[in-house]
Amino acid sequence: MSDHNRGMDLTCLPGTQAPRVTIVGAGNVGSTLGQRIVEKNIADVVLLDIQAGRPQGLALDLMEARGVEHHDRTIIGTADYADTQNSDIIVITAGIPRKPGMSRDDLLKVNAQIITDVTRQAIAQSPNAILMVVTNPLDVMTYLAWQASGLSPERVIGMAGVLDAARFETFIALELKVSIANVHAMVLGGHGDLMVPLPRYSTVSGIPITELMDEETIQQLVDRTRNGGAEIVGLMQAGSAYFAPASSASLMVESILFNRSRILPAAAYLDGQYGLSDIFLGVPTCLSRQGVTRVLELDLSAEDYQALQTSAQAVRQNIATTKTLLTA
């Protein structure tokens, strides 16, 4: 018991045993993700940002909510990478969001510099971490972060498929007037206009939606899913979605830290799967404490297979452009 306490010693918190997640970029996605992780008691969180005072202020605000939320996780804010040492997971949300009229690819140059810089600094402090990328354009930024990190590819993952599938699930549940708990959807490919929602692998209580809706209705839901990010950017007029993105990243963090091996769509390194190599692209992954322990190869129709190749081609082109930009 410390000297200033009197009476019974009530100390019973387990010291610093909780896993540690560092979130680089304490903006809309980063701070909401921090909130989700601590309020679900998943891990202690370090929020890092270059904006003076912002991560510290947000962390204190979230700590003060503990009086109401009753979780025992700690969250600190910092601008110093030394404070992130020995993190189990590093999530990168640092970067610029798009504005109305922009595509995610328009963020390529500015976010490439940021991703490369923050990844190097974060991994230097936590060389054994799993690295999760959120910054857009997602698949290209995940590739760059992997290169900057020097990590083996299964330890690097991009968040997008969970979000895209969650949007598809939401639209399916609304259309069919069923509980969202009954709906499971699958979306593959790059996190852009060419993503590949898979109606045949999207089900309501095990029934493929192709047996529940006509083609025209399904196509409308597919199009809305592909346009999901832009729809919100257009409505908000400043910034982009962050509640559903934070929920999606939080689910992935949970599957990794608790070694749950959930099968979740995410941008993973491909080494021959789906006929693709040396690229990060949205595919069904098995996420555990080691990172991506498996990429599942679904049996795709010729049309979906071709759509995946087209989506990969766009990502590949952007990787090449970015390499040129970074060396210019």
Ligand SMILES: NC(=O)C1=CN([C@@H]2O[C@H](COP(=O)(O)OP(=O)(O)OC[C@H]3O[C@@H](n4cnc5c(N)ncnc54)[C@H](O)[C@@H]3O)[C@@H](O)[C@H]2O)C=CC1
């Ligand atoms: N993968 C996905 O599905 C999604 C990706 N995004 C992307 O995530 C990124 C972040 O989005 P928001 O949080 O809404 O943006 P935001 O503007 O609210 O936050 C970005 C934060 O990054 C910080 N930052 C910038 N450079 C930094 C650096 N060098 N070091 C540390 N911090 C730095 C900024 O100060 C800011 O606080 C954007 O690129 C956005 O497009 C957003 C939603 C979904």
Ligand SMILES: O=C([O-])CC(=O)C(=O)O
């Ligand atoms: O649309 C954006 O720019 C942000 C994002 O990736 C999403 O919400 O899917």
